[in-house]
Amino acid sequence: xxxxxxxxxxxxxxxxxxxxxxxxxxxxxxxxxxxxxxxxxxxxxxxxxxxxxxxxxxxxxxxxxxxxxxxxxxxxxxxxxxxxxxxxxxxxxxxxxxxxxxxxxxxxxxxxxxxxxxxxxxxxxxxxxxxxxxxxxxxxxxxxxxxxxxxxxxxxxxxxxxxxxxxxxxxxxxxxxxxxxxxxxxxxxxxxxxxxxxxxxxxxxxxxxxxxxxxxxxxxxxxxxxxxxxxxxxxxxxxxxxxxxxxxxxxxxxxxxxxxxxxxxxxxxxxxxxxxxxxxxxxxxxxxxxxxxxxxxxxxxxxxxxxxxxxxxxxxxxxxxxxxxxxxxxxxxxxxxxxxxxxxxxxxxxxxxxxxxxxxxxxxxxxxxxxxxxxxxxxxxxxxxxxxxxxxxxxx
Amino acid sequence: xxxxxxxxxxxxxxxxxxxxxxxxxxxxxxxxxxxxxxxxxxxxxxxxxxxxxxxxxxxxxxxxxxxxxxxxxxxxxxxxxxxxxxxxxxxxxxxxxxxxxxxxxxxxxxxxxxxxxxxxxxxxxxxxxxxxxxxxxxxxxxxxxxxxxxxxxxx
Numbered sequence: 001x002x003x004x005x006x007x008x009x010x011x012x013x014x015x016x017x018x019x020x021x022x023x024x025x026x027x028x029x030x031x032x033x034x035x036x037x038x039x040x041x042x043x044x045x046x047x048x049x050x051x052x053x054x055x056x057x058x059x060x061x062x063x064x065x066x067x068x069x070x071x072x073x074x075x076x077x078x079x080x081x082x083x084x085x086x087x088x089x090x091x092x093x094x095x096x097x098x099x100x101x102x103x104x105x106x107x108x109x110x111x112x113x114x115x116x117x118x119x120x121x122x123x124x125x126x127x128x129x130x131x132x133x134x135x136x137x138x139x140x141x142x143x144x145x146x147x148x149x150x151x152x153x154x155x156x157x158x159x160x161x162x163x164x165x166x167x168x169x170x171x172x173x174x175x176x177x178x179x180x181x182x183x184x185x186x187x188x189x190x191x192x193x194x195x196x197x198x199x200x201x202x203x204x205x206x207x208x209x210x211x212x213x214x215x216x217x218x219x220x221x222x223x224x225x226x227x228x229x230x231x232x233x234x235x236x237x238x239x240x241x242x243x244x245x246x247x248x249x250x251x252x253x254x255x256x257x258x259x260x261x262x263x264x265x266x267x268x269x270x271x272x273x274x275x276x277x278x279x280x281x282x283x284x285x286x287x288x289x290x291x292x293x294x295x296x297x298x299x300x301x302x303x304x305x306x307x308x309x310x311x312x313x314x315x316x317x318x319x320x321x322x323x324x325x326x327x328x329x330x331x332x333x334x335x336x337x338x339x340x341x342x343x344x345x346x347x348x349x350x351x352x353x354x355x356x357x358x359x360x361x362x363x364x365x366x367x368x369x370x371x372x373x374x375x376x377x378x379x380x381x382x383x384x385x386x387x388x389x390x391x392x393x394x395x396x
Numbered sequence: 397x398x399x400x401x402x403x404x405x406x407x408x409x410x411x412x413x414x415x416x417x418x419x420x421x422x423x424x425x426x427x428x429x430x431x432x433x434x435x436x437x438x439x440x441x442x443x444x445x446x447x448x449x450x451x452x453x454x455x456x457x458x459x460x461x462x463x464x465x466x467x468x469x470x471x472x473x474x475x476x477x478x479x480x481x482x483x484x485x486x487x488x489x490x491x492x493x494x495x496x497x498x499x500x501x502x503x504x505x506x507x508x509x510x511x512x513x514x515x516x517x518x519x520x521x522x523x524x525x526x527x528x529x530x531x532x533x534x535x536x537x538x539x540x541x542x543x544x545x546x547x548x549x550x551x
Contacts, residue, residue: 027467028469029467069466070464070466127467128466128467129465129468132465132468133469152465153462153464156465157464214516216516217517217518220516262516264464271466275467338467340466
């Protein structure tokens with residue numbers, strides 16, 4: 001199958017399968033991922049090799065777009081809106097899986113530190129799409145629902161920061177072994193992070209400066225996309241963090257001028273087909289043959305990620321003194337894992353050819369499990385918190 | 397020519413505390429729902445309401461913070477099938493549904509610039525404010541077009 005035919009097929013099949021899975025009450029992203037696994041080389045082999053090879057490329061662009069979009073969260077107004085409970089709970093439920101999964105991979109699975117750190121960082125992501133879908137479906141409302149939605153909204157921003165830090169450290173550990181080891185690790189990580197922040201900030205200033213020459217929506221779309229690709233490309237060229245550079249580009253833009261919000265809105269015109277492609281290609285990258293080898297890794301990952309999410313939200317809830325009912329069940333609503341985790345895993349696969357496939361396969365397999373089981377857990381949490389209108393839903 | 401010379405100065409405004417019922421009643425006799433500025437006591441502009449925001453009244457639990465979240469499935473609300481209770485008219489107030497991130501223009505802005513801003517943002521109306529953020533009027537695309545006709549001697 002030639003690449004263009006493959007693209008057309010993926011878009012149309014994606015649309016159709018999303019509609020289909022929507023009837024079973026799963027989000028579209030689950031359909032895209034499963035479709036990718038089915039049409040990938042391991043099962044039906046309907047995709048061209050060229051497309052599969054471009055996964056890293058698409059993944060970088062999509063994660064650049066996501067990081068850019070999440071960057072707009074970092075305003076004083078946003079943090080005032082989400083409130084203190086959401087802030088604390090979201091930080092702890094993101095950090096604890098990172099720490100627990102990293103430690104368990106080092107001490108139980110005896111994996112090298114840099115591999116464990118990557119797994120830990122990916123474990124901090126959640127998938128808002130699945131959670132929001134369940135909340136909408138059961139018309140849930142109340143304090144538990146508000147906190148849950150607030151946490152999933154900011155969670156991916158923490159994950160991208162955690163992943164960017166971990167990736168910088170992992171690269172430094174894996175590629176710079178020498179006598180001055182610790183110093184080199186710190187030095188290389190800091191350069192990657194601070195350089196990315198400087199790059200993002202600088203490009204944001206340029207983008208604002210020249211935005212007065214933009215006259216139409218079409219020009220604005222081209223202009224915004226151009227700057228995101230410029231940032232992503234320069235970050236890759238200069239070996240800086242793509243995620244942090246784009247996130248900071250978004251943050252600086254929105255903090256310079258509130259009307260820069262237009263930059264974010266205009267991207268909604270084109271992001272959907274890119275996201276679809278990204279998930280299908282992520283699924284197609286799964287090597288079924290590797291699945292056999294990941295049994296215990298997958299179990300440890302799922303166990304410690306789940307523990308981290310649950311204990312993290314209980315702990316965070318305890319610090320800010322939210323009601324017992326809320327902190328007890330919140331973790332269950334945070335289990336779905338999808339886009340951001342897959343994107344990070346694809347980056348890890350690209351950057352670490354030796355261990356990347358193992359990391360990626362584990363994340364795809366656990367994502368499928370989490371995406372199928374996670375919504376059920378969210379539903380259970382909403383019921384237990386007394387905020388789901390189950391009877392009402394069944395009447396319809 | 398500046399915006400303040402052609403803008404409408406008599407504008408119907410609402411407050412944050414105006415209820416949905418009052419809002420709908422105020423504009424019942426209009427043949428369409430205009431863009432309505434929301435102001436505070438000192439005339440400071442704090443938000444705007446368009447008919448799009450009225451749709452938000454159908455989904456009160458949709459948080460503003462979710463706007464930044466990637467991969468969310470679009471949810472088209474079927475407003476014909478939704479069950480609304482009578483109380484919602486009094487329970488929902490303007491503050492719940494108003495747009496807080498909006499574009500306003502300064503009264504000294506030139507008409508040319510106002511027009512190109514409307515083109516760029518695909519909007520047909522803007523609230524006009526002074527330097528202290530107080531609402532001074534509204535400018536619509538028709539005000540500008542009429543002024544151009546006027547200058548060319550058509551009217």
